[in-house]
Amino acid sequence: MIESLERFERARIAVIGDVMLDVYVEGSVERISPEAPVPVIHQVAERAVPGGAANVAANIASLGAAVTIVGLIGRDAAADMLRAALAAHAGIDQAHLVASEIRHTTTKTRLIGYHQQVARIDREDRDAISEPVEATLIDRAMEAIAAADLVVLSDYGKGVLTDAVLHAAIAEARRLNKLTIVDPKRRDFSVYRGATVITPNRAELERATGMACEDDDQVLAAAAAAQSATGAAILVTRSERGLTLVPRDGEAIHLRTVARQVFDVSGAGDTVVAGLATGLASGLPFVEAMKIANLAAGIVVAKAGTATVTRAELVAGLQFGTSAADIDDGRLVSWPELLRLRAAWRENGLTVGFANGCFDIVHPGHVALLRQAARHCDKLVVALNSDTSVRRLKGPTRPVQTEQARAHVIGSIKGVAAVVTFPQDTPYELISALKPDLLVKGSDYSEDRVVGADLVKASGGIVLLAELVEGQSTTALLSRANAPPTSEPQ
Numbered sequence: 001m002i003e004s005l006e007r008f009e010r011a012r013i014a015v016i017g018d019v020m021l022d023v024y025v026e027g028s029v030e031r032i033s034p035e036a037p038v039p040v041i042h043q044v045a046e047r048a049v050p051g052g053a054a055n056v057a058a059n060i061a062s063l064g065a066a067v068t069i070v071g072l073i074g075r076d077a078a079a080d081m082l083r084a085a086l087a088a089h090a091g092i093d094q095a096h097l098v099a100s101e102i103r104h105t106t107t108k109t110r111l112i113g114y115h116q117q118v119a120r121i122d123r124e125d126r127d128a129i130s131e132p133v134e135a136t137l138i139d140r141a142m143e144a145i146a147a148a149d150l151v152v153l154s155d156y157g158k159g160v161l162t163d164a165v166l167h168a169a170i171a172e173a174r175r176l177n178k179l180t181i182v183d184p185k186r187r188d189f190s191v192y193r194g195a196t197v198i199t200p201n202r203a204e205l206e207r208a209t210g211m212a213c214e215d216d217d218q219v220l221a222a223a224a225a226a227q228s229a230t231g232a233a234i235l236v237t238r239s240e241r242g243l244t245l246v247p248r249d250g251e252a253i254h255l256r257t258v259a260r261q262v263f264d265v266s267g268a269g270d271t272v273v274a275g276l277a278t279g280l281a282s283g284l285p286f287v288e289a290m291k292i293a294n295l296a297a298g299i300v301v302a303k304a305g306t307a308t309v310t311r312a313e314l315v316a317g318l319q320f321g322t323s324a325a326d327i328d329d330g331r332l333v334s335w336p337e338l339l340r341l342r343a344a345w346r347e348n349g350l351t352v353g354f355a356n357g358c359f360d361i362v363h364p365g366h367v368a369l370l371r372q373a374a375r376h377c378d379k380l381v382v383a384l385n386s387d388t389s390v391r392r393l394k395g396p397t398r399p400v401q402t403e404q405a406r407a408h409v410i411g412s413i414k415g416v417a418a419v420v421t422f423p424q425d426t427p428y429e430l431i432s433a434l435k436p437d438l439l440v441k442g443s444d445y446s447e448d449r450v451v452g453a454d455l456v457k458a459s460g461g462i463v464l465l466a467e468l469v470e471g472q473s474t475t476a477l478l479s480r481a482n483a484p485p486t487s488e489p490q
Helices: 003-010 053-062 077-087 131-146 163-175 202-209 216-230 268-281 286-300 311-320 335-347 364-375 387-394 403-411 428-434 453-458 474-482
Strands: 012-017 019-032 039-052 066-070 072-074 098-100 107-113 116-123 150-154 179-183 233-237 243-246 253-255 352-357 379-385 416-422 438-442 462-466
Touching: 003 311, 012 053, 012 131, 012 268, 019 053, 019 077, 039 053, 039 077, 039 107, 053 066, 053 077, 053 150, 053 268, 066 131, 072 077, 098 131, 131 163, 150 163, 150 268, 163 179, 179 268, 202 216, 202 233, 216 233, 216 243, 233 268, 233 286, 243 286, 253 286, 268 286, 286 311, 311 335, 335 352, 335 379, 335 416, 335 428, 352 364, 352 428, 364 379, 364 438, 364 462, 379 387, 379 403, 403 416, 416 428, 428 453, 438 453, 453 462
Parallel strands: 012 066, 012 150, 019 107, 072 098, 150 179, 352 379, 352 438, 379 416, 438 462
Antiparallel strands: 019 039, 107 116, 233 243, 243 253
8 A cells, every 4th residue: 555655646636615724822831820710821832734624735735645725714914824834835726715805814723731722712704705705716616626636625614615615516526527525514414415425523423413423333323324315425533433434335344543642633534534535536445545544643643733644654654554653662674664764753743863883782881872862862763783794893703693683682672762774884874864863872982983973963963972881891791701710719
């Protein structure tokens, strides 16, 4: 399936719906306000990211596909911020956004204190859009659909997807024989009739059908009722229980979640829609596209706030069967695998440390160095000289242990995320490819003698000279082990 991801660059997708701006005001909470029993947030950061239909578009672009977005914004500062946030994702065509003189750009501002949401402020217009604006939206939607391989209708109930817009978009997609995915918000799903797939979450399916959706059988029954009302396949997002697909023909499919840690579920449904849409638009079979969507959701919920998933993260997830951000078990990887992990870690904002050596006989000095290194980065990679490299450097009697055995021992040390071997005498080529944020060596080296220090510093990284444990040396240990026994005094 990894090779199939290369097709994503050829996909063209139209996203039509309620675009938003998600703003995160982050800070620390140190006291309660004397004016009211509420926390006082000392602001330290603020960031703005695409939300709603704009988040769907951002996720599609992050996966490598081209996307045209159709939505409604105001002529305000929030619109400028949203355009800038969208422009950060290559491949998004904003030309079909409609700017209104009288409406605000829908904005959700979340106040975050110590990684916990304290409050949310919504700014939005709830009045129905005017007929001229509706007509303009339909015209822009027709243009976008004509140029797309697949259509996404992202309904957040903010007024863009009126009955007229929905009917026109679905009818045009059907006329051109293009798939349509609807992320619904209405209670009455019949308005989406004619769509290919509808992707409610569990709560939305319950509201639309009036049926409980706690277990598999209940979800299947409710999905069947929704399918009867719409004629569409129903893909239910079920949070920690994964995804359930009830196709128009064939047996239902359950995919359990791949998330190992859940930090924030904001926008996870958008990521599912984006993954499914990109997979289908690239020609993947429905089940494979569904697996991509499920994996993408498992990755994004490990991130803070509304976020996107990249193709590099998907490749790493498919390669290792989990979110790359969770990999921390000291596994032995190849160079290509390590570089895919590096790309995924970078996308998650994780710093990567690098230490290297023969590590033939692991002693307390080695453990101390690696623990110091792990404290200064999020993911520590340890590179081992291969057996042939050790023999060239240390002589024909070394290594004492094979590279597989050495990798197993080093990978078992707490804080080591991954282990890799290199056949060269030095790790310079590997460091050049990996570009770690932190390079670690013992304090018996000076910085100018550390291989790769120039590369790391040139790319903005740092070099750490770790404190050594006195009297610890592999060579000394082997010399003592091989020394003839001293005669005991009579």
